[in-house]
Amino acid sequence: MTAEKTLVDTLVVGAGQAGIAMSEHLSRNGVPHLVLERARIAERWRSARWDSLVANGPAWHDRFPGLEFEGFDSDGFPGKDRVAAYLEAYARKYAVPARTGVDVRTLRRNEGRRGFLVTTSDGLFEADRVVVATGAFQRPEIPPIAPKDDGLTQIHSADYRNPSQLPEGAVLVVGAGSSGVQIAEELNESGRKVFLSVGPHDRPPRAYRNRDYCWWLGVFGEWDAATPTPGREHVTIAVSGARGGHTIDFRRLALEGITLVGRTKSFRDGRATFHPDLAENIARGDENYHAVLDRADAYVARNGVNLPPDPEARRIYPEPACVAHPILELDLPKAGIASIIWATGYVADYGWIQVDAFDVNGKPRHQRGVSSEPGLYFLGLPYQSRRGSSFIWGVWHDAKFVADQIVIQRQYLAYRDASQRKADA
Incomplete structure (x- = not known):
């Protein structure tokens, strides 16, 4: 018996700053999508930081273009809880379709047809495209x-x-x-x-x-x-x-x-x-x-x-x-x-992605987030397109570029030649 699958046009893995920015730009372009998050929105800001942590950039700089830190000095440095609340507010403002508490366990390519099969703690998902918005540093x-x-x-x-x-x-x-x-x-x-x-x-x-x-x-x-x-x-x-x-x-x-x-x-x-x-x-x-x-x-x-x-x-x-x-x-x-x-940093953990999209050092092969594996995208990588890519505002601009590439590919796949159009008439 075949397990029931949830069909998704574009699946975004991760609801941190990268996933939220990705969702905004997909929505702006009318791309149906779903965001999966294993914990809560902006979870790393909540539970993977020390109590007194503040942002390393001022509020006027480290934010998305579409929302300021309300009631906060723009030259100040917001604390971790304030940043998490900000990202939550941004997700609400742009109606990010996030499904929280879902652990993504494996991702593999469909055989003989486009798209990917994604195994999660909430069942199977099949997506034409997947955006890995987990960042580059998952494992301490x-x-x-x-x-x-x-x-x-x-x-x-x-x-x-x-x-x-x-x-x-x-x-x-x-x-x-x-x-x-x-x-x-x-x-x-x-x-x-x-x-x-x-x-x-x-x-x-x-x-x-x-x-x-x-x-x-x-x-x-x-x-x-x-x-x-x-x-x-x-x-x-x-x-x-x-x-x-x-x-x-x-x-x-x-x-x-x-x-x-x-x-x-x-x-x-x-x-x-x-x-x-x-x-x-x-x-x-x-x-x-x-x-x-x-x-x-x-x-x-x-x-x-x-x-x-x-x-x-x-x-x-x-x-x-x-x-x-x-x-x-x-x-x-x-x-x-x-x-x-x-205080020795983090390493990437892409073991759950079972496709040929990585170099000999385990780093994603990509061009500005567009993977060498068709239909797979990355977001939130250091220097994904520029030095600012790791910052909240930087990932927003990278997300815009990735969303544009997704729109282009959807348009190619939607193309029908004259004989197909005649048959449809």
Whole structure:
């Protein structure tokens, strides 16, 4: 007996910012569709973030074109719950046909005909087209060097909520991108002793000359960069919207009580070792920081923009002892370290997609989200079309392009030649 299937023209998997944007543009083009979400709309903003998280971009910038953050300072940084509520409101405004609580388990191509068969916790779906709007980072990654010591509490930043969930004692935070730095700052402010493992990074100014960094990237044209700068594809960015937004300066963090160490190398017999690259990593971050300031000054002079000077931005804090005399090995029990937080990012998980649409590294083969597999599309990938693709406004523009391609393909499939039209008459 053949299982009953729900037939859908276009199926969108995921109801985060990518899926919501995709639905809006499909609706604008009259494309029948359904959005499946395994939890709630904007679930990752709700349950995969720490309590005090705020957006890393100001409200005027990190939003969809069709809706502002109501009753919120446009120059402020909305908290995670405010962002989730915003995405929910946007979904209501554009009547996103979302079916929540549905876990998509497998996707495979139909044999001998177009379309895909999608297996879910709510039965089978058959769709002519599928848009994978789950983003690129679904699974938290903890590196294999993590110690196998049951005496340590170890969690990924995705599972961190607040300092009170950790046992008493010092904390080692591994990873000094935006998440690692903000968590380390919060733990330090709560009275915890914190060790922060710092790798290569960019650390742009939060704001300079009365303009947010997001604004500077816009006037520089950087948001439209099609690919990362060669050699810097995996460099993390340390920037924060916390406490109203502030520039991350690792020397200042050290002066405030956080002990900096280099990249984490290994764990063995209760001891952690670190690479001797702390000073180098901080120096390279400084280079990036000052390059942005220099570029902004040049832009102001060249274009005659009336923005006030900001000499305080070039202040250099004194070099802390932990940088001048870096710690290369740490006795964890002696240092009182009871917890490790791995702020080490995420990896893609496309194991449920059983079609030939990925390269040897498991990354989608696509052109601006249009997959090499006909009828399959991706949305929410880093640099899908530009640097801004990972942001709320960026994914909106990518969704528009993908929707346009879907409309084009539907028009081709709807074509009927003269003999077919005559037969239909």
